Amino acid sequence: MKLYRVRAVVLNSRQMRDAHRLLTLFSREKGKIKVVAHGAAKPTSRKRGAVQPFCHSELLLRRGRELDSVEQCEGLEIFPGLWEDLDRMSYAGHVVELVDGLTADGEPNQAVFELLLHTLKAMEGTADLELVARGFELRLLSLLGYQPYLDGCVNCGSGAINPVARFSPEAGGLVCPGCFSGTRGVPCGGETVSVMKLLPGWDPFKIDRLRVSQQARGEMKVIMREYLQWHMEGRPRSLQFMEQVQI
Numbered sequence: 259m260k261l262y263r264v265r266a267v268v269l270n271s272r273q274m275r276d277a278h279r280l281l282t283l284f285s286r287e288k289g290k291i292k293v294v295a296h297g298a299a300k301p302t303s304r305k306r307g308a309v310q311p312f313c314h315s316e317l318l319l320r321r322g323r324e325l326d327s328v329e330q331c332e333g334l335e336i337f338p339g340l341w342e343d344l345d346r347m348s349y350a351g352h353v354v355e356l357v358d359g360l361t362a363d364g365e366p367n368q369a370v371f372e373l374l375l376h377t378l379k380a381m382e383g384t385a386d387l388e389l390v391a392r393g394f395e396l397r398l399l400s401l402l403g404y405q406p407y408l409d410g411c412v413n414c415g416s417g418a419i420n421p422v423a424r425f426s427p428e429a430g431g432l433v434c435p436g437c438f439s440g441t442r443g444v445p446c447g448g449e450t451v452s453v454m455k456l457l458p459g460w461d462p463f464k465i466d467r468l469r470v471s472q473q474a475r476g477e478m479k480v481i482m483r484e485y486l487q488w489h490m491e492g493r494p495r496s497l498q499f500m501e502q503v504q505i
């Protein structure tokens with residue numbers, strides 16, 4: 259079969275020569291794939307709306323020798339709310355970039371697809387983008403097999419981690435005070451541990467019901483940035499961007 263159909267979220271859309279666009283998609287059927295959308299950057303192109311970043315689209319693809327190409331596409335959800343606000347746009351950019359950076363080509367993962375869609379929908383309306391992003395990061399890491407260990411010390415197994423534990427990105431979890439020495443860990447208080455355990459199972463549409471202190475938010479931000487960097491090659495661009503605009 260030369261033609262096949264997928265449902266996908268557009269992770270990245272790069273301009274190429276001749277008004278073509280190179281798309282990175284996360285599809286329900288085939289996981290992450292790169293395809294070319296011929297002429298999609300032309301103002302008159304019918305493909306234009308459906309190949310924008312964040313868009314949830316249905317695409318009819320044609321197999322090619324090097325790259326498959328978009329034969330037809332239809333935008334199912336365009337998420338206009340994400341484009342109307344710089345904070346929402348940068349958080350949504352962070353989410354698609356993490357999926358791009360942490361998944362391998364051609365490995366379908368229905369749960370990651372659903373999580374991605376659900377998170378983008380929530381980010382259109384929620385007031386607490388930061389907690390939605392932290393919940394997304396933790397859930398995504400868990401679905402991909404990188405769940406951080408938060409039930410005790412990852413080194414000695416001790417449960418006595420409070421009040422001052424550290425999170426070690428290299429070790430993949432908490433480290434107790436007795437095992438601190440020589441560990442480049444990030445401070446991680448009791449509230450932070452509780453919230454990090456709670457967030458992956460929390461519906462992002464109900465995130466505004468959670469009360470989290472500024473201290474725990476600050477600790478989580480550093481922990482997740484370090485842990486994600488550990489798992490991604492290079493430094494995610496969106497993390498740099500988030501630091502620049504102080505969100």
Ligand SMILES: [Zn+2]
Pocket residue numbers: 411412413414415416433434435436437
């Ligand atoms: Zn220990």
